[in-house]
Amino acid sequence: MFQDQLRDCIKMESVENVLYVADSYKVYFSCQGIMYNIRNNGRYMLDKKESVKVTHHNQYPEGTTHVYSYFESRGGKFPEVCFFGLQYIIKRWLVGPVVTKTMIEQAKQFYKSHFGGLDIFNEEGWNHIAEVHKGHLPLKIKAVPEGTVVPVKNVLFTVENTDPHVPWLTNWFETLLVQVWYPMTVCTNSRAQKLIIARYLHETADSIDGIHFKLHDFGYRGASSVESASIGGAAHLVNFYGTDTIAGLQLCRKYYAAEMAGFSIPAAEHSTITTWKKSGESAAYLNMLEQFPDGSVSVVSDSYDVFHAVSNIWGDELRQYVVDRANKGCVVIRPDSGDPSHVVVKEIMIDVIVVCFLFGAIIWYQHLLFRTTVTK
Incomplete structure (x- = not known):
């Protein structure tokens, strides 16, 4: 495989x-x-x-x-x-x-x-x-x-x-x-994580379709140099398609003849959200949906209070916007801080998302995607 x-x-x-x-x-x-x-x-x-x-x-x-x-x-x-x-x-x-x-x-x-x-x-x-x-x-x-x-x-x-x-x-x-x-080493580690993700998709999801995008590479900024980012980024692409490490894509293109080895989606960062000020947090999120009406979009949502953002803004004020674009692409709500086992799995995915959205929901904690499907 x-x-x-x-x-x-x-x-x-x-x-x-x-x-x-x-x-x-x-x-x-x-x-x-x-x-x-x-x-x-x-x-x-x-x-x-x-x-x-x-x-x-x-x-x-x-x-x-x-x-x-x-x-x-x-x-x-x-x-x-x-x-x-x-x-x-x-x-x-x-x-x-x-x-x-x-x-x-x-x-x-x-x-x-x-x-x-x-x-x-x-x-x-x-x-x-x-x-x-x-x-x-x-x-x-x-x-x-x-x-x-x-x-x-x-x-x-x-x-x-x-x-x-x-x-x-x-x-x-x-x-x-x-x-x-x-x-x-990067390639081996990446593959081991892919096997873990595949195992839990088998246990908890309808299929493992889309597994190639379940571990996204944001390692560019953490690498020791541009060259190490390109080498490690290319190695990650042996197992997954998702990456923001452009240096890895360039290495694959030059030395492995891959015209485009990886892909990404429009995504917010804290600076683009906080420039709207705390009072404009909801408007910042809505702007992301309006600027990118088609396809998946990733919105960092922990600039102030991620639980408030998910339950009151995404789960209430902007809920219908999310529902309306369900067939156009996924809204990725990113809690980029905290303990993922607590923030993602318990507080957000179970206590908030399940209550607010009775359909497939995706939460992205930095590089990890968690998926749950809920029906009445």
């Missing part, structure tokens, strides 16, 4: 997902008429690792020609992982001519200074790559298809050198490649 959704949503380039990064100057891939051209784009590849890697080329036994390495999840909170993110790393950093003579000279001077005057940078090895392979990396990377759910302690991808003169190159990019842990 999750693999199928990934391939439908993110459009994998290859089921086998085998990439020879030194094959060509340009790598093209297409999906639904979209063509992408991955170029160097100013990438500087001789610093994408820890310092210690610079000293490893002369540490292998004499005569070593081939190094074969693998990556696995050793275990953690979950017994299995959902693999995702390697394609981005490879296409972002490793594809095409990524090494030049100028880069090599700069790296030589940099590492000589970094290591206190020791001239230990592998200038000869990198010049071999620049001259013989025209700056392409003689590496072969094989991986399970992205989106695959794999039990822990199994190989997820392998790396090996294809030129016997550079066996040290296999592990040079370990530092970069193992960063797949982050999208893989």
